[in-house]
Amino acid sequence: MVAVLKPGATKEQIENLTAWLEGRGLKVHISKGEFHTIIGLIGDTSKIDTELLGSLEMIESVKRISEPFKSSNRKFHPDDTIIEVGSLKIGGPHFQIIAGPCSVESPQQILAVAQSVLASGASILRGGAFKPRTSPYDFQGLHADGIGLLVDVKKQTGMPIITEIMNANHLPMFENVDIIQVGARNMQNFELLKALGQTSKPILLKRGLANTLQELLMSAEYIMAGGNHNVILCERGIRTFETYTRNTLDLSAVPMLRELSHLPVVVDPSHASGIARMVKPMAMAAAAAGAHGLMIEVHNDPVNALCDGAQSLTPEQFTDVAERVRKIREVIK
Ligand code: PEP
Ligand code: MN
16 A cells, blocks of 8 residues: 655654554555655555545545555655665666676686776676576586675776675675675575565566566565665566577566566576577667666686676677667667
């Protein structure tokens, strides 16, 4: 349920109303927009008398919300959420390109890739240190050493860093990480999501391989219910009957998520297609569809990459993609 307050509602009135609602066992989420303040009621609202609530002097209107996601719901929070990552912003009018290798492999590799993608327009560096591989015999990442190398490169280049977490017990290792990624395979690892809800770090939440948009939003809800509202949604392709591409990029997820939710939406065309030459058209299409950002895998030597070489762009290819995306963004402005 949401209650839209009249423009003149005072701080004291809002505090009194909050206390009254909390006294009825509800959690209250207050969103202050440019003109209106909206109060979202989370919990069992069945006992709230909407007519009574609507009759209060400070209330303009009251609406029951049928979707099970509340905190991530645009009806609670009409304005786009803008998330701060160091000095950068993502969401609303702010667009960022996250680029880097699938995995951090060596100090030379991660520094070389970071410097080249930074020069071509990427603003955030990615690199996996804990890799969720289908086979236990494949390279699993450099773990804490990998995060250490990312932090070193952050110091050298000034780029904020993003890397994937697979286990809540590893959280202390992520202290200097700017955005924590939850991979597709962990989208419904609810204990992990709850632990991330206790932090204040931006979380990039990837859509699971076979999950609906509502399930993605419910997972965002797990993080937000703990108090962390810094969630970035990521469409990274879903599994379909198509076999020419690694996954199928569900581009309609972008406008649909933007309609349903106020959270920023990023697209990962690399994991979605699995093929380097597909990344450029899909990145351009994602930008045209209204994504707030892209996550693209780039490697200085894709043929010898320890993970996901087939979908990794060379730095030169990335320069071209970033330029095309910049042009698309100009056109759709
Ligand atoms: C990744 O970004 O390296 C990754 C493993 O992605 P996903 O979880 O989307 O497969
Ligand atoms: Mn990868």
